Structures are given as C-alpha cells and as structure tokens.
Amino acid sequence: MIEFRQVTKRYDSDHTALRQVNFALDRGELAFLTGHSGAGKSTLLKLVMVMERPSAGEVVVGGQLLNRLPRRQIPYIRRHIGVVFQNHQLLFDRTVFDNVAMPLEVTGASPSDIGRRVRAALDKVGLLSKEKMNPMQLSGGEQQRVGIARAVVNKPPLLLADEPTGNLDPELSADIMNLFGQFSQVGVTVLIATHDIALVNEMNRRTLTLDHGRLVAGGSPLMGV
Amino acid sequence: MGVALALPVALLLVLMSLEGVSAGWESGARVTAYLKLDVGVDEARGLLQEIESDSRISEVELVERDQALAEFRISSGLDEALDFLQENPLPHTLLITPEDSARTEAGVEGLVRYIQKMDSVERVQVDLGWLQRLNAITEMLSRAVWALSVLLAAAVVLVIGNTVRLAIENRRDEILVAKLVGGTDSFVRRPFLYTGAWFGLGGGVVAFILLELSLWWLNGPIERLAGLYRSDFSLAGLSFDGAFALIIVAMVLGWLGAWVAVKRHMDDIDPGEIA
C-alpha cells in the first residue's frame, strides 16, 4: 500500500528531515511510527499525502509513484487517504455533520448519499446522536472521533494519523486506538505517528522508529512483529 | 463601486447624445459659391442650372447681387455708408445644398473642388468649420471616456479583488481542510469566483439605478435648455441591450477581480502548513 525507497527529504539546503528511508506497508496492515519530537514523523506522513515532495528516492502509494505526480492529480490521491490530526482541524462554523461531510462534498456526491454515509461514519465512532451539534460543544475525545469519522467517511483504503491521541488521557487514547484497530481489521491500511511509547507497547503492533530522520527499527516487516 | 461603473456609462451616454447632434448638423452642411464680380445675371443663371443638374446636388439658390446688397443694407444697418459706394461690391452668390449621400466630409470636399474649378466662381465657402471642431471635441471626449472606463474598470477589479481576498482569509481553515480531503483547485475556487460575480452583478444593478435616477433628474432641465436653443438635443437613456451589457460587463469584472484574488491568495494556501 505504501512503499518508501531510499527517501530523503531536505527542507533547507542543510536541514535534512528524512534520510534514505526504506519500508513497505501491506494492505490492511496497522503500524506505528514513533520517534522523538523532530525525528521526521510528520514529514513522512506529508510525503504520503503529497503535502511535501521528496528530495530524493521514491514514494509509492497504492501502486502509484508520487514523485512526478502533476499538481492537478494530487486531490484525487488524497481522496483515497483519510487523515487524522492532533489538533483535529475541525471547522467550528458548521455542525458535526457538515464537518464529516466535507470529503464527500468535494467529490460532488449526492445529498442522499452524503447523508447515508456521514451517519454511518458517525455511528461507527459513536457520535450519531451529536450530528447537529457544533464541534465546539464536544469534549476533546469526541472532537477527535469526529475527525476520525471525517477521515473514514469515504472509505479510504489508507488511514494516516499524526499524534491522534496527543491531547487525550490514556483511557480515551485506548478507545481511539481500538477504533483504528477495527478499521485495519476490515482491510484499511493504518499508519499512526505518535511519541506515546507506552501506548505503542500496549498495542503490540509493527513499529517504525525514526531517529533524526533515519529509520532505525521496523523497516522490514519481520523486525517489528 | 456602483458609482465607478455608472460614471463611464453616463459619460458614454452624453457622448452618444452629442454625436447625435453633430450627425444632425452635418446634414445641414451648406456650400456657398461667390461668383466673380464681372459675371452677369444670365451667366449666373446658366451656372445655377449646370450645378443643379449634378447628381450630388439637392438644391441651388441664386442670390443676385442687388438682392444681396438690399439684404445687407437691412441686416448690417450700414444703410447710409453703402450709399457712398459707387457700385455694388457684392457678387452673385449661389447657395448650394448637397444631396444626402454627398453630405459626408469627403463628399462635401469633393463638391467644393468641383465648383472651385469653374471659371466664373471666385471663392467657395463651407459651413464645416465649427462642425469639425465639434467632431474633434467629441473625438477627444470619447478617448477620455475610454481611458476613464479602463481606469474605473481596473478600480472595480481591485475593489472586488480585495473583498474576495478578505473572504479567502476569513475562510482559510475551510480552504485548507477542503484541499486536505481532496478538493480540487476548481472546487475550492468556485464559491469565491461566484462571490466576485455576484458582487459585480450588484454593482452593475446599482450603477443602472444610479444612471436612471440621474437621467430622470436631469432630463427636465435639459429639455428646457434644448428648447431655448431650438435644439432637439436630449439625453438618451440606456437601452435594454445597453443595460444588459452593463450588468454583464460588471459581472465579468467581478469574476475577474475574484480570479486575481484567488490566484494571488488562495493557491498558496497549502495543507503543508498543518501540523
């Protein structure tokens, strides 16, 4: 599903965020991406989203080489990737429902289709009863679940999460992680960036570890399991 | 913004009305031919017939020298002074009215050359001078109006562009998220381009209302003024086509302004800034 081949990302002439990173994630696999702050976790996820381009090496997502992807093709790649952020990026000028509906609206889906799929996604994260509320009225954990509903509403084959539990207490974090586990069970590839080592250890999954831009563990599937 | 749109259109209307006036007067262009002093009445009558038979001529009138002197006496008030003259200093005069088709500037000039060449004609005079001046003035005015239009159109584009820029800044988060979940550039731009076009439409309608109001307000005084000068000058209002064109142009300008704003301020909102 995701394959990095000798990927290097340099931001400024001498500042290197990723160095010759190699790894591959299979369809339906759930993996963690850990490392100290500034290790390059977010950068790696941005390369998958084509929010950044690699300085060297190849990034392949869903069988497609992203290096020379024309700018106008980027949106169509993103429609196959769900993303969850630490600060969830919800819009406070609209309801929970409308927030979750955005990935469907950009594809021009019909209103009835949107209604059906948004409710299915909200149901999955246990927030169906709050669809008409403003995200501002929800707790941190609920907001994060709205973010997850938005990420999965169009059933993407790939789900990325950048510090999805950064602001949550351990119990809520475990809830969220279980949710990700459920998605991977139905065949979604999930990659979660986090520096919460305790949580990672508890889940006992494949773990990619970055250190100053180098992948020091989990690069080959055998090592992490 | 309505004013910015209304102003050039108003000037354009005034201009078109003025051009109507000069077109009306052009038809009044007349050629006066003064014959040589030694030309007799019979010869003058022969000339009249010759000129009248030309296809470019609508009408010729002969003012005989005695008659001319009598008229001059009355109109000048130099009655007694003229008595001292031993002979009539005025020549026979032909007042020539060209046919409609020959009333263009070139046509009249051709006519003048034709008459000037005749042996018994001393001098030919055309009442074109002030007409050319009026034409030159309207010509200059129309250039000024176009220049002003371009400036004001640019102003409209800038004003709407700025409004749309603010709208983009207010909805920055929304744009970011839309791009993040796979919204294409055109999907993200569309509402802002529509906003611009709607602003343009609003400006166009306001401009139209301003124009109609000021026309309605000015028409009374203008009619009275025109009446004083026995002119049929009147300010023409905006036709339906004209109003339609005004509003369409305003919408296009609005769309253009929005497009400039979108190009400059939206395309650089990049999801890369998140996290």
Ligand SMILES: Nc1ncnc2c1ncn2[C@@H]1O[C@H](COP(=O)(O)OP(=O)(O)O)[C@@H](O)[C@H]1O
């Ligand atoms: N847009 C950017 N421009 C320049 N440097 C950046 C940019 N984004 C990240 N970096 C740098 O790249 C390194 C890795 O950052 P990041 O991928 O955000 O790390 P992490 O998410 O693991 O904390 C850091 O040193 C950071 O300062």
Ligand SMILES: [Mg+2]
């Ligand atoms: Mg990060």
